[in-house]
Amino acid sequence: MANQKLLLIDGNSVAFRAFYALYRQLENFRNPEGLHTNAIYTFKNMLDVLLNDVKPDHVLVAFDAGKTTFRNNMYADYKGGRQKTPGELSEQLPYIQELLHDLGISTYELENYEADDIIGTFSRIGEENGFDVTIVTGDKDLTQLATEKTTVMVTKSGVMNLEAYTPEHMKEVNGVTPTEFIDMKALMGDNSDNYPGVTKVGPKKASQLVQEYGSVENLYDHIDEMKQSKLKENLLNDKDKALLGKKLATIDCQTPVTIGIDDIKRKDIDYPKLRRFYEKMNFRKFLSELDPNAADSENQNDENEKVLMEYTELTKDNLAKVDAKEGDTIVFYLGMLGPNYHLADFVGFAFKIAGQIYVSRDVDLLKEENLQHLLEDEKIKKDVFDLKRTTVGLNRLGIHAHGIDYDMLLASYLINNENNSDDMAEVCRMYGNNSVRSDLDVYGKGKSEQIPEDDKVLFNHLATKAEAIESLKETLLAKLKEHEQDDLFASIEIPVARVLAKMEINGIKVLPDTLTQLQDEFAGELSKMEKEIYEEAGEEFNINSPKQLGHILFEKMGLKPIKKTKTGYSTSVDVLNQLKDENPIIEKILSYRQIAKIQSTYVNGLLDVIQKDGRVHTRYLQTLTATGRLSSVDPNLQNIPTRTEEGKQIRKAFVPSQPDGYIFSCDYSQIELRVLAQVSGDEQMQEAFRTGYDIHAHTAMRIFHLKSTDEVTPLMRRRAKAVNFGIVYGISDYGLSKNLNISRKQAKEFIDNYFEQYPQIKDYMDKAVKVAREKGYAETIMHRRRYLPDIHAKNFNVRSFAERTAINSPIQGSAADIIKIAMINMQQKLDEMHLKTKMVVQVHDELIFDVPKDELETIKKIVPEVMQSAVRLDIPLVADSGYGHNWFDAK
CATH class of the missing domain: 3.30.420.10 (Ribonuclease H-like superfamily/Ribonuclease H)
Known part of the structure; x- marks a missing residue:
């Protein structure tokens, strides 16, 4: 009978790897509440592979309990050099634990000990109980735990590119046994954990010394027999460091854990909770994979x-x-x-x-x-x-x-x-x-x-x-x-529901011929790109096959793999972006994928949903987001690409219902920043809006300490824009550094300068958190509440996310309220004037109208007026408009 299997996962380490595996797509992975989800998503993918490969009977994911452990008592600077964990990762850790519990998987942390020590303890408990043990980590320190019964899987790069460490493999790689690896670490030190080794002793020399003497203690017992040399001198001078290093490097396999092996047996999946978790995180892929017949x-x-x-x-x-x-x-x-x-x-x-x-x-x-x-x-x-x-x-x-x-x-x-x-x-x-x-x-x-x-x-x-x-x-x-x-219910949500029903019933006309023409054009571009990619690769292959593409890039062309999946090399967008500068084929593949996605998702997707009346009828989800923003599905008209020329072309297919009519577009200018200026009362930002400054140039002038906006360069403006919008979403120095490709130190300076120049915004943020703590909720200018039960949470990361939500919910929610009021007032105006113009699409801060030719002049006047007068603020609301014979021309 085969032994039972125990899987032990280093939660913090693997979550860290999961976060960075998709950090370039960080802003694309948010749930409707604004929580970053890239680490949660990747962790789940990783877990699926591990559970499928290992098929464990018992599973435990261990986490660090805090910043200090017994090792800090030995050495105060232990791990002292590490950068602060990005807030975007910290906020996800509690939700990773929630996911694990919903999946029937145990988690554990122990005050004064690291996750390594918990894993070490349970690896020995598992062995004593006859289990085959698999450890998964991103930290090679745990390889000291490898035995004939325990295999340590270490992530090499990305998440799922794992290297299996057994005693035999340890000998091949390091020349030492797993237990001797502790002595090797003691001699060479560890930059990551911030403890010194012996001066001028690196991995190679440390390995040689351990192979010769077996242990640090034995080395010093026989050090007098060594010839006089600089190495001997350094060993003698740094003896205390080496002996301390061994204590710090040794994983404690006898920690006082309060649970046993039976407590970490895999439990049944809690399908109702898991379904709600996926819905909350907006994980549609995982939702679609749930067994529809699972016990609920x-x-x-x-x-x-x-x-x-x-x-x-x-x-x-x-x-x-x-x-x-x-x-x-x-x-x-x-x-x-x-x-x-x-x-x-x-x-x-x-x-x-x-x-x-x-x-x-x-x-x-x-x-x-x-x-x-x-x-x-x-x-x-x-x-x-x-x-x-x-x-x-x-x-x-x-x-x-x-x-x-x-x-x-x-x-x-x-x-x-x-x-x-x-x-x-x-x-x-x-x-x-x-x-x-x-x-x-x-x-x-x-x-x-x-x-x-x-x-x-x-x-x-x-x-x-x-x-x-x-x-x-x-x-x-x-x-x-x-x-x-x-009043919010009766005066905004009920009336806007009626408006949305009208908009959905109206729909918007879409020309299938235009989409078919784009389909042909994109097919031609894709065919041309295929030939160019084949030429670079030296052979034809299926570009859409990750397995074949991985073979071409990493085996035939010799590019360095970033990470692996259970089926081979990862060729995700994130991986390819990291390889962009390595070979021109990568840029071509990325362009190919982009157009292929536009073709399948938008061109083909829209052709499939045009109804018999020649229109598409989206559904607006009014109760999805906690901020009150509307979402569009079946099809999603709010997500039609605008950043690429190919994406913009899709809008040419959206036309007025009458041949000589117009599509009229009107959108708020900098609505969220105007709300920020309003709720914060910041005089500098309000003055910028009152005088009609380019707000991003104005911000750049102030944070870069320039005399006028004329001195602002395009790069300065771009950076100021990132800071402006980052502040609204509670961005951290880490997030800003990634957005702008600058150091965290420089990003922190930008944020500090911002608050120095706009001090009342910082005051607002502090007050928003204080009020949320007192009341238990954040509130928009129209009294839309967002309850924040986690604002008093003991868990720092959970509490921090609630604090960030307290700051940005009033801003995003107020912007959502304003556009809803504008929609209600606009529909009322159309009805009062008996106009044939119809409101047909809402894209967050933009309204789209189907306008008969003879009503265009009227609409050009009344729509901006109605939108700009939706609410009375201390600063003006500005709405910019355009029109044309299709949506593309209206912008």
Whole structure:
């Protein structure tokens, strides 16, 4: 019978490697709340490979408990030379631990000891219990733990390029055994851990001495037998350093751990928590990989918890029972299968009126005169779960809903925007109602979703949803009032949901011929690039195959591999960016990939979603982000590339609905920086905006101590721009250094100079954290709250992220509020003036309109006016506009 397997992972070390594996894409890896996620993402990928390869029965990921350990008592400067861990990595460490716990994997840290010592202790415990042990680390110090039963896997570069250290391999590489490696380290010292060795003794000489004498102690026992030499002199002078170095280098394999081998056995995956974690981190790839049939205990309601509702099935014969009059409030729920309600199959519907629930599968009944009247009458108020989804769904049936003034999903979102689930069952559970089953349970999961054939199952499900909307309304409205968010709910979120529904129903016209032409052009460019790449490589191969590309680059052309994956060499964008200067083929491959992505994601992607009316109808996610910003999906119209010429060409396909009409674009200028100037009250920044300065040039002038903006160079302006926007997002010296490709010291100087020149911004940041600590939340200028339960967390990294969130949420959230108010006011203006112009797209601080030719002059005047007057600030809001016969020309 094969031995059980124990996997021990050096959490801090591997997280560090994971962070730097994707640090060039740092700003691309953020979740909707602004948390950096590159280390979490890479750590998860690494973990998948390890679990698959090792197939362990027991797993432990060890972390350092703090900055000081027993080694600092021996030597105060131990690890003293190390740079401070980047904040962008520190903030991710608690979430890596959360991920591990959700995956059923144990973590452990021990005060006064390093992760190395925990791993050393458990490697020996594992051996004593008959386990085959695998250790994974980025630190070669742990190779001293290698035995016949323990293999130490060390990351060479990147994350998954691992080198296996066994006693035999240690002898080959270092000429010493694993235990002798400790003595070798003692003699040569360690720059990383910041302890000195013997003067002028490097790895080669240290290895020779250990091979000859076996240990540091034995060396000094026989040092008198050595010939007089400079080496002997140095050994004698530095004897105390060598003996101290051995103590510092020795991993403690008998730490007082409080858990045993049975405590680190792999546990079952907690699928509900893992799913929520992936959603929170915006890890769509990992979400798609979840087993749709995996046990989901939170969604498997016990039979005793399933409430059997009393309801009446509606038919054409009893429709007269459903009746309401002016001033009444009714509950309505429209069931649809799947998230994309523009295309989803209808499941059925439910009304609750005067205590009675009515249900049916047949949504065509809603077109009957009395039911349609109920839904379209403005004076009969409707309570729903999701206003926008319901409005769009009814519009597909030819019903123009009015009078919806309560949205359960929006209310729940405002009360607690950290939990942004759009599943009614999840929302209900938050408030103690366990009767509603998830759609995933009732309709099936993944591709197997289908409408239940059993009427009782479906009708009960629809009825419980209608009941839940009504039963929780009073609770949710009371909480909104308690949080002083009732006005935000009624005056911004509900009205903007109506505006978004109109925009989604309108859609925007897209010319398939233009996309097809671009498809041909890009195909020609890709074909040309392929030939150039083949010429550089000396042969033809599949450029899209990482395995074949890796063979060409790293085996045939001899480029140095950065990291490996379980299938070979990594050829990720990050890896290729690091190799750009090594060979011209790399730049060609990167360009090829960029155009290929634009072709597949945007050209082909848009062609696939143009509907029968010649338009694309995106969905705006109103409850996704904690800041209140809107997101666009199916398709994502907010993410069409603008930085490359090829990406910009996509916008030529977006055109007005009338042949002689116009696409009109208007966007706020520096909205977030203007909000920063407002909330901070900084006089220097406010004055710059009042006088119409180029804010980035003005900032450059101040932080570089120039006399006027005329002296500002393009490089200075670019750096000042990075600092300006970095401050909004709570950037660290590390993050700024990477953005600008400068040293951390220089980046820190830029940030320090910035706060010196704009002192009230620093005061604002300090005050924002203080207020968040006192109140437990941050707030926008329109009183949108973001609750920060971690602002008092004992864990420094968790608390630091909450503090950063307290600073930037009021800025990003206020900008989101302003554009929402502008949208509401703009739609109201269009309606008041009876204009045919339609608002069709929102891209964060930009609004796009489909304008008939004869309304262009009117729109040119009123849109900037409405946007600039959305809210009254101490500084002017500025909105820049443009127009053309397509979206490309409008910019």
